[in-house]
Amino acid sequence: MTIKAVVFDFGGVLIDWDREYLYKQLIPDETERRWFLDNVCRMDWVVQQDGGQTIEEGTAELIALYPEHEALIRAFYARWPEMVSGVLEEGVALVDRLKAVGMPLFGLTNWSAETFPYAWERFDVLRQFREVIVSGRVGMVKPDPKIFALMLDEIRKHLPDIQPSELVFIDDNVKNAETATLLGWHGVNYIGAMETETKLRTLNVPI
Template sequence: MTIKAVVFDFGGVLIDWNRDYLYRQLIPNETERRWFLDNVCKMDWVVQQDGGQSLEEGTAELVALYPEHEALIRAFYARWHEMVAGVLQEGVALVDRLDAAGVPLFGLTNWSAETFPYAWERFDVLRRFREIIVSGRVGVIKPNPRIFALMRAEIEKHLPGIQPNELVFIDDNLHNAQAATDLGWHGVHYTGALDTETKLRALNVPI
């Protein structure tokens, strides 16, 4: 078996994004903050924007549901950049080593089309990828098989005839990694760089 390309998720693997970085400032009480993030600005809502809904529309819908929390809801995207702490150095080092070894690299991320440019402009590691599929741009999110098909189609432009079992997909979300495995890829659940490196070596990926 030969692995011909490695596909990376970004958030939680290469980019340090966390809602708490902003909302610790806005809601100091941990119990109140957890309730707000679990029930109002919850991840199911964030995923709607990652899937292509505009930030304006998503915000308006949530404000209509929870008008008493309007200021906190509007802060989510108005101050979204405060949720991004920077790059995750261990993940970036993994990209560096794979790139140095000549392994073709691609990116597949659940990310709003409107906020992704902020990361693109600031984090040079994102320019190491030959192609990047951003869910908000294509209107479909992981773990939907359609987004993996779109990624594979982009990879085929560079590596004609690539087969699923020649692809590795690294994601910190277990469900997304499993979705790739179910499609015949080698899904790797990212829990840290060392563990991922061990899994890559087991797949004979040069690193």
């Protein structure tokens, strides 16, 4: 078996993004903060923007449901950069090592088209990939098999004969990794660089 390309997720693998970084400042009480993030600015709401809904639309939709929390809702995207603490060094080192051995690298991320430029401009690691698919730009999100098919099409522009079984996909979301595996890729649930390196070695990736 030969792995011919590796596809990386970004958030949680290469970029340290967490709602808590902002909302610990805005809602100091942990119980109140947890309720707000579990019931108002939920991750499934965030995914709507990652899937192409505009920030303006998403914000208005949520304020209509929870008008008493308008200020906290507006802060989500108005102060979005405060949720990004920087790169995850172990993940970046993994990209560097794979690139050093000549492994073709690609990116597949669930990310709002409106906030992605902030990260793109600031974190060099995101520009180390031959192609990057941003969910908010294409109007679909992982784990939808259609976005994996789109990624495969992009990869084949560089590696025309590649098959799913020759691809590794690394994602911190287990459902996304499992979907890749169901589609014939080698899905790796990223819980740390060491575990991921071990998995790559079992797939005969020279790292």
